[in-house]
Amino acid sequence: MKAAFTYHAGKFTLDAAFTAPDKGFTALFGPSGSGKTTALRLIAGLIRAPDGYFEVNGHVWQDETPGIFVPPHRRRIGYVFQDSRLFGHLTVRGNLDYGYRRARERRLAPDQVIGQLDLGELLERYPAQLSGGQKQRVGIARALLSSPELMLFDEPLASLDDEGKREILAVLERLHDRLEIPAIYVSHSVEEVGRLADTIALISEGRVTACGPAGEIATRLDLPLARDEGALAIVSAVVESHDDAYGLTYLAFPGGIITAPRWRLPPGSPARVGIHARDVSLALSRPEGISLLNVFPGVVKGVAPVGPSSALVSVAVGDGAVLLSRVTRKSVDALALAPGRHLYAMVKGVALAR
Amino acid sequence: MAPPDFTPVWLTLKLAAVSTIILLFIGAPLAWWLARTRGRLRAPVEALVALPLVLPPTVLGFYLLVALGPQGIIGGPLAALGIESFAFSFTGLVAGSVLFSLPFVVKPLQSSFEAVDAGVIEAAQTLGAGPVDRFFSIILPIAKPGIIAGAVMGFAHTVGEFGVALMIGGNIPGKTQVVSIAIYNHVAALDYGAAHILSLGLVVFSFLTLLAVSLASRAGSPWRP
Numbered sequence: 001m002k003a004a005f006t007y008h009a010g011k012f013t014l015d016a017a018f019t020a021p022d023k024g025f026t027a028l029f030g031p032s033g034s035g036k037t038t039a040l041r042l043i044a045g046l047i048r049a050p051d052g053y054f055e056v057n058g059h060v061w062q063d064e065t066p067g068i069f070v071p072p073h074r075r076r077i078g079y080v081f082q083d084s085r086l087f088g089h090l091t092v093r094g095n096l097d098y099g100y101r102r103a104r105e106r107r108l109a110p111d112q113v114i115g116q117l118d119l120g121e122l123l124e125r126y127p128a129q130l131s132g133g134q135k136q137r138v139g140i141a142r143a144l145l146s147s148p149e150l151m152l153f154d155e156p157l158a159s160l161d162d163e164g165k166r167e168i169l170a171v172l173e174r175l176h177d178r179l180e181i182p183a184i185y186v187s188h189s190v191e192e193v194g195r196l197a198d199t200i201a202l203i204s205e206g207r208v209t210a211c212g213p214a215g216e217i218a219t220r221l222d223l224p225l226a227r228d229e230g231a232l233a234i235v236s237a238v239v240e241s242h243d244d245a246y247g248l249t250y251l252a253f254p255g256g257i258i259t260a261p262r263w264r265l266p267p268g269s270p271a272r273v274g275i276h277a278r279d280v281s282l283a284l285s286r287p288e289g290i291s292l293l294n295v296f297p298g299v300v301k302g303v304a305p306v307g308p309s310s311a312l313v314s315v316a317v318g319d320g321a322v323l324l325s326r327v328t329r330k331s332v333d334a335l336a337l338a339p340g341r342h343l344y345a346m347v348k349g350v351a352l353a354r
Numbered sequence: 355m356a357p358p359d360f361t362p363v364w365l366t367l368k369l370a371a372v373s374t375i376i377l378l379f380i381g382a383p384l385a386w387w388l389a390r391t392r393g394r395l396r397a398p399v400e401a402l403v404a405l406p407l408v409l410p411p412t413v414l415g416f417y418l419l420v421a422l423g424p425q426g427i428i429g430g431p432l433a434a435l436g437i438e439s440f441a442f443s444f445t446g447l448v449a450g451s452v453l454f455s456l457p458f459v460v461k462p463l464q465s466s467f468e469a470v471d472a473g474v475i476e477a478a479q480t481l482g483a484g485p486v487d488r489f490f491s492i493i494l495p496i497a498k499p500g501i502i503a504g505a506v507m508g509f510a511h512t513v514g515e516f517g518v519a520l521m522i523g524g525n526i527p528g529k530t531q532v533v534s535i536a537i538y539n540h541v542a543a544l545d546y547g548a549a550h551i552l553s554l555g556l557v558v559f560s561f562l563t564l565l566a567v568s569l570a571s572r573a574g575s576p577w578r579p
Contacts, residue, residue: 046476072479073487079480085473089495098491102482146481 001026001056001150001182005042007049014038014049014206020184022057024198025176027214028186029225035206036186040154043184044079045072056150056182076104078143078151082158084135086127092138093123099146107147116178117141117171133164137171151183157192172196190228194218194274200225219314219322221304226312226324231277233324239265255317259293260350277312277324279348284335286344294347298323303337305329313337315345323347361528362536363555369444369532370512373451377459377508378501380452385463385504386493389470404461406454415521418450422522442524447532450522451512459508466500467493503567510563514556 004017014035020026028036041047043054045061048069054062061070078099086095096119100110114120117137127135136156143151156172157165169192176183176196187193193200193214201211202223210223215234218225225231237253242262249263251271258273265271287295298317305311311332313325323345327337335343388400406414422429422440429439440446470493478492494501516534523530525539533552540549 044480046479071484072476073482073484075480076482077480079477081473081477083473085471085477087474087478087492089492098478098483099481102487104482142481152480 002053003039003043004053005039005049006051007038007042007047009038012038012206014042016203016206016208018201018208018211020182020199020201020211022182023180025183025185025196026199026201027193027197028184028201028203029188029190029193029197030203031188034203036188036203037154038206039203040152040184040186043150044077044152045070045075059149076147076149078146078148080136080139080143080151080153080156082155084127084139086130086135086138086142088127090126091123092119092125092127092130095127095138095142096123096145099142103145103147105147108145110145113141113144116174131164132160133167136160136164136168140168140171140175149181151179151181153183153185153187155186155188157187157189169195190225190230190232193225194230194232194234215320215322219324221302221312221314226277226314227304227306231312231324231326232274233277233322235273235275235321235323237271237273239263239267239269239271241267254319254321255296255298255323258347258350273350275323275347275350277326280315280323280325281346281348282313282315282325282327282331282335282337283344283346287346290346292346292348294350296323296345296347298343298345300337300339300341300343302339303332305332311337315343317345359527359536362531362533363552365444365528365531366513366533369447369451370509372448373455373512374459374505374509376448376452377455378505381456381459381463381504381508382501384456385460386467388460388464389467404457407457411454411515411517412521414454415450415518418446418453418518418522422446422449441522442526442530444523444530447519447523447530450518451515454515454518455508455511458511459504462500462504462507463497466497466503469500470496499570502570506563506567506570510560514560 001022002019005014007014012035016035016039028039030036038047042049042052051064052062053064060068061075062068087098090098096110096114100106114123117140119137119141122130122134122138127138130138140156157168160168173195185196197214199212200214200217202209202217202225210217210220215236217223219233220226235253237251237258240250240252240257242249247262249260251258251260251273253273260273263271296317298315301314301316301322303311303313309328311327311329313327313332315323315325317323325345331337384403388396419441421427424430424433424439429441433439440449475488475492478488483491514534516538519530519532520535523532525531525535533556537549537552540552
C-alpha cells in the first residue's frame with residue numbers, strides 16, 4: 001500500500017507519506033495529537049485531502065491528479081473505532097448483519113466469525129447491555145463481516161479497562177495470525193505495537209519520520225520506540241521443538257536457540273518473540289554457573305543515554321537480529337560499551353511469543 | 355337544543371392530516387439541516403422558523419392574506435397564470451397551518467436528529483451504506499420517537515389553531531370553517547350547548563394527544579434499559 005496526504009485543519013498540518021507491504025499489520029505509532037487518527041480517516045476517505053493519494057492491493061482509492069476519489073462506502077474497509085460505534089437501535093445480530101448484507105463479495109460466514117469472536121451468547125442483546133470488551137469484539141466482527149480489503153484499527157484498546165485490554169489484545173493476536181488482508185493499526189502503546197506490528201510507521205507532529213519492518217524500527221536507538229520505558233526487540237523465530245519433560249519450547253532465531261515456556265504452536269511454525277530491553281543484561285565473557293538459559297554472543301551496534309542514569313544498548317546477535325538492553329550509564333563506562341564491542345546478552349525472560 | 359353540525363370537525367381533521375404530511379416533508383429536511391449545519395445562516399433560519407411561537411396568529415394570517423391576494427407577491431403571479439387565489443380557500447388554510455405549525459414539528463425533529471451521533475453515521479458509511487441507505491437504515495430509526503412526536507404535535511396544533519384560520523380561511527361553512535371557528539360562532543350566537551360539545555371534544559382530544567406523545571417518547575427507546 002502507498003499513502004501520501006497533505007491535509008490542513010486549523011493550525012494542524014498533516015504531511016504524511018509511507019509505503020507498506022500489502023500484508024500483515026502496519027502500525028501507525030505516535031503520541032496523541034500527532035495525526036495518527038487523521039491519517040486513518042484520510043485512508044478511509046472519511047475526510048478528503050485535496051492532493052491525497054492512496055492505493056492498496058493495486059486498487060487506487062484516491063489519486064487527485066486525475067481526480068479519483070472513491071467514497072468511503074464504496075471502499076472495502078473494515079474500520080474498528082476506538083469507541084466501537086455500534087448501532088444502538090439494532091441488536092448484536094443486527095449490527096453484524098449490517099455490513100454483511102452490504103458486502104459486495106462475502107468471504108466469511110457469519111457463524112464462523114461469531115464462533116471465533118465468541119459472540120454466540122450476545123446475539124440478541126443491544127449494545128447498551130454489553131461491556132466495553134464485548135462491544136469491541138462486536139465492532140471487530142462487524143468490520144470483518146463486511147469482507148474488507150483493508151482493516152483499519154483506531155486505537156481499539158484505548159477506551160477499555162485492563163481486563164478489556166487483555167481480552168481484545170488476545171483477540172487481535174489470534175486475528176493477526178489468520179487475517180489474509182492487510183491491516184493498519186493506530187496506537188500510541190509500545191506494548192500493542194510490539195505484539196502486533198509487522199511494519200511500523202512512526203508519526204510525529206503530522207509527519208511520518210520513519211517506516212520499516214517492525215524489528216528494525218523498534219530497535220533503532222534514535223527513534224522513540226526504543227527509548228520508551230517498555231521498549232522491546234522483536235525477533236522472528238521458528239518453533240524448533242518442544243520439551244514436554246520440562247514444559248519448554250525451543251525457538252530457532254538467527255542468534256541461536258531461545259528457550260521459552262511451553263508454547264502452543266507446532267514445530268516448524270513461524271513465531272514472533274518480543275524481548276524487553278529491561279530483561280536483557282550484558283556480560284563481557286560467557287557467564288558460567290548461572291540459572292539463565294538464554295545467553296547469546298553478540299556485537300554492540302549502538303549506545304545511547306536515556307535519562308540521567310540509564311542507557312540503551314543495541315546488540316546484534318546473529319544475522320539481522322537485534323536485541324535491546326537497558327543498563328546503567330555506570331555499566332556503560334565500566335564495561336567500555338561502544339559499537340564493535342563483543343559481549344554476551346543474557347535474556348532474563350522472553351516476554352511473548354506468537 | 356339542536357345537535358351541532360359536525361362538518362367543521364371533519365374539515366378540521368382533513369386540514370390537520372394534510373398539513374401534517376406537508377409539515378413532515380418540509381420539516382424533516384429543514385430540521386436535518388438545522389441539526390447538522392454550523393453555517394452563518396443557521397441562526398436566522400432558526401429564528402424565522404420559531405417566529406410563529408411568539409407572533410399573534412393574526413399577524414401571520416394577515417401577511418399571508420396579503421401575500422396570497424390578487425395583488426400579493428404569491429397571489430399576483432398565480433393570478434397571472436390563471437390560478438385562483440388561495441385566500442379564503444382550503445388550500446390557503448393549509449398554507450397558513452403549515453407555516454404556523456412549522457416550529458412545533460421542526461423542534462422535536464431537530465433535537466432527535468441532533469441526538470444521532472455523527473460517529474455512528476460514519477460507521478455505517480465504512481460498512482458500505484450510501485447516503486440514502488444511511489438515512490433510512492440509521493438516522494430514521496434512531497430519530498423515530500422525535501419524528502412521531504413532531505407529527506403528533508403538528509397535527510394537534512393545527513387542530514387547535516384559530517387566528518390564522520380566521521384570517522386566511524374566513525368563516526365559510528363546509529369550506530373553511532374549522533372547529534375552533536365553529537365554537538366561536540356558537541358562543542357568539544349564545545348556543546352554549548353546541549359550543550360545549552365541540553370544546554369538550556377538543557379538550558379530550560388534546561389531552562389524549564399529549565398523553566400519547568409522552569408515552570411514545572418513553573416507549574420509543576426500548577434499547578436503552
